Amino acid sequence: MVDNTLDGSQLTLGVRLHDDATFANFLGQKNALAAEKLKALSEDANLPVVVVCGDSGTGKSHLLQAVCHHAERSGLSALCLNLQELLPLGPDVLQGMESFERVCLDDIEAVAGDVHWEEALFHLFNRMLDNGHQLILSAVEPPARLAIGLRDLASRLQHGIVLQLALPRDEDRLLILGTRAERRGLVLPEDVSRFILRRASRHTGELLAILERLDESSLREQRRLTIPFVKSVMGW
Structure with a gap:
């Protein structure tokens, strides 16, 4: 849970964990083992940095939030933020984050190549290490392929768990x-699901946003989810 100001122990940026972004709710057989491994790694404070890599839609953001949920349930302080969203605040926003026992930063490529952000991230890593805390990052590419100009930072990331x-x-x-859909109490027939997949983006987040829109429209109009109804709501 976080705020708008950083005083060494608290950050308020209006960021909240999604209740359903947990390890238990992470679905998808292809990445089930990776999710279980991340859960175990996040329990080991002797591992200072873990980097979760994958294309957009693979569930990186979900897993970083799941780490924070898991940490908080274990009595640890945790913070999850998106670096792309932090850019307007400048690299000084990273000051004080080391007070959290688990810090998850999404989309590291957003700051790759920016010398000031790279230095700030490098110093955050060192402060986290000194405190015996853990930094977990996400990126589209593995650390060796990221355009990190600061050699010391690149080295730290490449020697972490990927x-x-x-x-x-x-x-x-x-x-x-x-x-x-079932958790929302929404009846989603398989033919409707397959229709949505054929017409929509394959990105998981966008699919769930469509489901939310359909749920709201279904409730408002008191209509069942059928292919004609989905077409009318989505303009397909």
Whole structure:
């Protein structure tokens, strides 16, 4: 849970963990082992840095938030932020984050190549290490392929634990849609799910946003989810 100001122990940036972004709710057989491994790694404070890699839609953001949920349930302080969203605040925003026992920073490529951000991230890593705390990052590419100009930072990341995620299969996406619909109390027939997959982006986050939009429209209009209804709501 976080705020807007940083005083060495608290950061308030209006960022909140999604209740359903947990390890238990992470679906997709292709990355199930990686998720279990990340859960175990996040329990080991002797591992100062872990990098989760994968294309957009593989579930990196979900897993970073899951780390924070898991940490908090274990009595640890945790923070999860997106570096792309932090850019307007400048690299000084990283000051004081080392007070959290687990810090998860999403989208490291957003600051790659920026000397000031790289230095700030390097110093944060060192402060986390001194405190015996753990830094978990996400990136599209493995650390060796990131355009990190600061050699010391590149070296730290490359010597950390790297977990590679694969893009989910269509069957995984159908499972995710069906499970999320069920949790909402929404009846989503399989033919409707497959229609959505054929017409929509394969990005998991965008699929779930479509499901939310359909849920709201279904409630408002008191209509069941059918292919004609989905077409009318989505303009397909």
